[in-house]
Structure formats: C-alpha cells, structure tokens
Amino acid sequence: MARQRLLVMLEMAMMAALAVVFSEIKVFEMPQGGSVSLVMVPIALIAVRRGILPGVVTGLIVGLLQLLLGGTIVAPIQVLLDYPLAFAALGLSGMIPLSGLQGTSRRIAVLWSALFVGVIGRFVCHFISGVVWFGQYAPEGMPVALYSFVYNITYLLPEMIIAGIVLTVVLTSAPHLLFSAGGRKRIA
Numbered sequence: 001m002a003r004q005r006l007l008v009m010l011e012m013a014m015m016a017a018l019a020v021v022f023s024e025i026k027v028f029e030m031p032q033g034g035s036v037s038l039v040m041v042p043i044a045l046i047a048v049r050r051g052i053l054p055g056v057v058t059g060l061i062v063g064l065l066q067l068l069l070g071g072t073i074v075a076p077i078q079v080l081l082d083y084p085l086a087f088a089a090l091g092l093s094g095m096i097p098l099s100g101l102q103g104t105s106r107r108i109a110v111l112w113s114a115l116f117v118g119v120i121g122r123f124v125c126h127f128i129s130g131v132v133w134f135g136q137y138a139p140e141g142m143p144v145a146l147y148s149f150v151y152n153i154t155y156l157l158p159e160m161i162i163a164g165i166v167l168t169v170v171l172t173s174a175p176h177l178l179f180s181a182g183g184r185k186r187i188a
Helices: 002-023 040-050 052-068 076-095 104-133 144-173
Strands: none
C-alpha cells in the first residue's frame, strides 16, 4: 500500500511539473491574464488516471507554482480563485471514471465530459474573479458579468478543445497512460 501511494505521489509530481512546462508554451495570451496552452492536459490526465483527489492536489500544486512563477496579484481572494482553486478545479475531471467502460467512442465521450466538468470548475473561479476584481476593464456600457464571461471563455474554450484533442489521441493511441498498470487504482 505504501508503495502504491508513493507511485501516485510520484505521478502527481511529474504531471504537475509537466503542466508548468506546458503552461509556458502558449498559443496566445490574454491581456489581463489567462492563455491558451497545454496546461490542462497533465492535470486532467492524472485526474482521469487516479481520481479526484490526485487531480485536485496536482491542480493545486500547478496553481501555486504558476503564482510563484509570476502570477497577477490584485487581492488575496483573487489570488486563491485564479491560481490554486482554479487549477484544483480541473482535478474534478476525475469525477467520471473511464474504467469499466467498453468501446472507444463511449470512453471518448466520457473523457470529454470529464474534461468539461473540470473546465466548468476552473471557469467559475476565473469568472468570479473577473467580475469582482477585473470589472474595470469592461468596455463602457457592457455588464461586468458579460465581460468576465466573454473574456474567460475566449481562452478556456480553445484550451479545453486542444486538451480534449490531445487526451483523445492519448486514449486512442496509448490508453495505458490513462489507466494504471494492473487495473485502475483510483484514489478519492
């Protein structure tokens, strides 16, 4: 049992490190923060492979590392929402297990659903932060909530699609990366 926990922690550390590296390879970057990168892929991968708890903890670590490596700080609650909580929410992708499902198309559909759950969690964190702390950037006459919605969906939707495509390729070409050896051991 101790060996299994060590293996899971090692996988989490590797996925967190990979996510931080992937976050630096940006397709485009938004003016007040947020970008399109592959940061979601390792977090969703560990969540789907190991469950909610490893996914949430890995996301939390990634959010803290991103904050330490140059995050935007406006207020203490904003920092929590935009970094550790937003990335931890991606770990919610582990809510929907792929194990036990038969058929590639069904697994792909569930994988995209799981990723969507995690992205919704991340979106909610960024949306609240945008409404409360970044509303001054909304064009005159535009409701702050609409501005925050459009701003955040502009980078989160493409990032989700890219991550979904990458994870679909992983699922179809190297499914063993999404399932642990000797049967799936989920934590949480």
